[in-house]
Amino acid sequence: MTKSNNRESQYPINPLFLERWSPRAFTGEVIDESDLLTILDAAHWAPSSANQQPWRFIYALKGSEDWDKFVGLLVESNQEWAKNASALIYLVSRGFSGDFSEGRTSYTHSFDAGTAWGYLALQALLSGFYAHGMGGIKHEEIQKTFSIPEGYRVEAGVAVGRLADKSMLSERYREREVPSQRRPLSEVAFRGKFIAN
Numbered sequence: 001m002t003k004s005n006n007r008e009s010q011y012p013i014n015p016l017f018l019e020r021w022s023p024r025a026f027t028g029e030v031i032d033e034s035d036l037l038t039i040l041d042a043a044h045w046a047p048s049s050a051n052q053q054p055w056r057f058i059y060a061l062k063g064s065e066d067w068d069k070f071v072g073l074l075v076e077s078n079q080e081w082a083k084n085a086s087a088l089i090y091l092v093s094r095g096f097s098g099d100f101s102e103g104r105t106s107y108t109h110s111f112d113a114g115t116a117w118g119y120l121a122l123q124a125l126l127s128g129f130y131a132h133g134m135g136g137i138k139h140e141e142i143q144k145t146f147s148i149p150e151g152y153r154v155e156a157g158v159a160v161g162r163l164a165d166k167s168m169l170s171e172r173y174r175e176r177e178v179p180s181q182r183r184p185l186s187e188v189a190f191r192g193k194f195i196a197n
């Protein structure tokens with residue numbers, strides 16, 4: 001077992017996996033573009049089916065002219081806290097292989113993009129930041145705003161920032177500002193069978 005961050009794994013995993021979590025209290029400080037690109041570079045080294053690398057990252061840095069537009073593409077409950085992040089990212093995946101006109105779809109594009117998000121979150125931590133994934137984004141508006149063509153899927157948003165004190169959050173988020181726990185491994189890992197739960 002490994003213990004870190006009020007979390008305890010059942011087996012001896014690297015503490016990094018327990019130290020990554022999704023805070024909402026961010027300092028709002030400016031991030032160097034090279035720091036963000038370091039995080040995205042790690043994400044880009046994720047494995048993918050046939051090495052198709054279907055992930056695409058659209059990003060804005062706090063303090064840049066793009067910032068308000070990016071914040072406005074989050075649902076309001078996420079805007080409340082994510083506006084204090086240092087960078088916002090929209091993760092898009094390419095859902096076809098070869099030319100779109102060839103009609104060859106990729107079964108795993110979202111799965112592959114999810115792997116990239118996982119790498120992103122771990123590199124953020126290694127770089128001294130935290131990454132918070134968001135499904136609460138305005139998918140269609142994002143598609144329109146960035147002229148994302150058919151065949152690409154808007155997957156999720158990500159806020160990246162440095163951890164701040166939770167006292168800055170509204171009461172409802174302050175109460176939830178703690179690393180979450182996990183179900184027992186036996187509820188999700190099955191030897192030789194499947195259990196629907």
Ligand SMILES: Cc1cc2nc3c(=O)[nH]c(=O)nc-3n(C[C@H](O)[C@H](O)[C@H](O)COP(=O)(O)O)c2cc1C
Binds near residue numbers: 078134137
């Ligand atoms: C794809 C994805 C979508 C998520 N959407 C939101 C969201 O819209 N708003 C939010 O506050 N947290 C969101 N989260 C954060 C999850 O609630 C969080 O990862 C989960 O509770 C586990 O907690 P931990 O990341 O601190 O370990 C999302 C996370 C992921 C991976």
